[in-house]
Amino acid sequence: METKKILDVSNRYIMNTYSRFPVVLRKGRGMKVWGTDGKEYLDFVGGVAVNILGHCHPKVVVALQKQAQRLLHVSNYYHIEPQIKLAKLLVEKSFADRVFFCNSGAEANEAAIKLARKYSKEQGRPNRFEIITAKNSFHGRTLATLTATGQEKFQKGFEPLVPGFRHVPFNDIRELSNAITGDTCAVLLEPVQAEGGVILPDEHYLKAARDLCNERDLLLILDEVQTGMGRTGRLFAHEHYGITPDIMTLAKGLGGGVPVGAMLATERIASAFQPGNHATTFGGNPLVCAAAVATMETLLEDGFILDQCNRMSMYLIKNLQKLKGEFPSLITEIRGKGLLIGMELTKDGDPIVRACLEQGVLINCTAGNVLRFIPPLIVQQKEINRLIRVLGEVITKFLKESL
Numbered sequence: 001m002e003t004k005k006i007l008d009v010s011n012r013y014i015m016n017t018y019s020r021f022p023v024v025l026r027k028g029r030g031m032k033v034w035g036t037d038g039k040e041y042l043d044f045v046g047g048v049a050v051n052i053l054g055h056c057h058p059k060v061v062v063a064l065q066k067q068a069q070r071l072l073h074v075s076n077y078y079h080i081e082p083q084i085k086l087a088k089l090l091v092e093k094s095f096a097d098r099v100f101f102c103n104s105g106a107e108a109n110e111a112a113i114k115l116a117r118k119y120s121k122e123q124g125r126p127n128r129f130e131i132i133t134a135k136n137s138f139h140g141r142t143l144a145t146l147t148a149t150g151q152e153k154f155q156k157g158f159e160p161l162v163p164g165f166r167h168v169p170f171n172d173i174r175e176l177s178n179a180i181t182g183d184t185c186a187v188l189l190e191p192v193q194a195e196g197g198v199i200l201p202d203e204h205y206l207k208a209a210r211d212l213c214n215e216r217d218l219l220l221i222l223d224e225v226q227t228g229m230g231r232t233g234r235l236f237a238h239e240h241y242g243i244t245p246d247i248m249t250l251a252k253g254l255g256g257g258v259p260v261g262a263m264l265a266t267e268r269i270a271s272a273f274q275p276g277n278h279a280t281t282f283g284g285n286p287l288v289c290a291a292a293v294a295t296m297e298t299l300l301e302d303g304f305i306l307d308q309c310n311r312m313s314m315y316l317i318k319n320l321q322k323l324k325g326e327f328p329s330l331i332t333e334i335r336g337k338g339l340l341i342g343m344e345l346t347k348d349g350d351p352i353v354r355a356c357l358e359q360g361v362l363i364n365c366t367a368g369n370v371l372r373f374i375p376p377l378i379v380q381q382k383e384i385n386r387l388i389r390v391l392g393e394v395i396t397k398f399l400k401e402s403l
């Protein structure tokens with residue numbers, strides 16, 4: 001079917017929840033994807049921070065093929081070998097003692113919220129259920145995670161929201177401290193606010209939040225759905241800041257392209273969950289866990305990919321800074337960690353994203369005016385060079401036309 005016809009069918013049958021580009025992607029390898037019309041794209045979106053090893057990494061594909069021939073799905077009533085292997089890997093490489101598996105970032109955060117509330121009840125403090133989160137944060141689209149999200153634009157139209165959430169400005173430890181009441185049980189933060197426009201924490205903010213949680217006997221939950229699995233150049237972003245959380249959530253990069261989420265906690269907290277307290281049919285099923293094990297093992301092999309991520313981060317930031325020097329009226333700031341990088345503009349970023357797509361380069365815009373670069377961690381210099389060249393041409397044309 002030609003692309004136009006496929007688009008017509010898509011627009012006829014799929015619910016209208018995404019403003020999609022008129023492109024149908026059919027095939028991918030490494031940093032590249034191809035459309036049904038044969039056009040090739042260089043992918044700096046990577047499924048929004050999902051495809052950490054690039055598209056169709058051979059080790060992930062082989063793991064999926066082998067697992068598909070052995071066992072696709074069984075219920076969590078039974079033990080599942082790939083799930084056990086993945087849990088062991090995650091625990092060995094993190095602060096955590098135990099893992100709960102689910103299917104997405106929002107579900108991982110739902111599980112974290114439930115665990116924090118349950119832990120409080122088990123401690124004999126049934127009234128402590130409130131969770132403080134940051135303004136401008138993003139934690140998902142289920143009702144509780146939508147309420148946790150500190151951005152009204154996502155909440156509008158879905159009221160009444162879930163009780164028990166309070167929002168404070170990010171990077172303001174005094175406001176966080178002042179917001180704590182006798183009802184507070186936890187603080188939930190993204191180490192780097194990703195959807196909110198790639199906002200980095202001030203140097204001491206996360207450590208101060210950790211100390212505050214210790215002093216006031218609160219749980220610190222870190223949402224590493226986007227920042228986890230090497231995205232910021234360390235396996236987990238909190239490692240940059242010398243702290244550990246009590247609970248951490250993961251998804252996106254965890255499966256290297258398959259839908260899997262996880263909620264990790266220390267033994268003390270995790271023990272608040274007993275059989276029957278939380279569950280999901282597909283969570284941690286054999287197929288996704290086989291892919292996630294292959295992804296994580298590949299990511300950790302000799303630290304090679306994390307080194308590559310850090311080198312390419314510096315290279316990309318340096319070249320984006322050069323563009324900022326060339327176009328000071330449009331580009332106000334370059335910021336980021338690892339390969340989660342934002343370029344703040346004085347104008348709406350959407351026309352630039354569209355023009356880059358025309359030129360065969362996929363990039364993303366978040367928070368209206370922040371171009372976000374979240375490529376696979378295997379990106380190379382030559383691919384960054386192409387991105388920079390295309391961005392330079394697109395911006396030159398854009399500025400000329402908007403004169």
Ligand SMILES: Cc1ncc(COP(=O)(O)O)c(C=O)c1O
Pocket residue numbers: 104105106107109138139140141190194195223224225226227251252
């Ligand atoms: C920090 C963070 N938390 C949670 C989510 C929600 O994840 P999902 O879309 O898999 O539900 C996202 C998605 O962008 C995210 O960036």
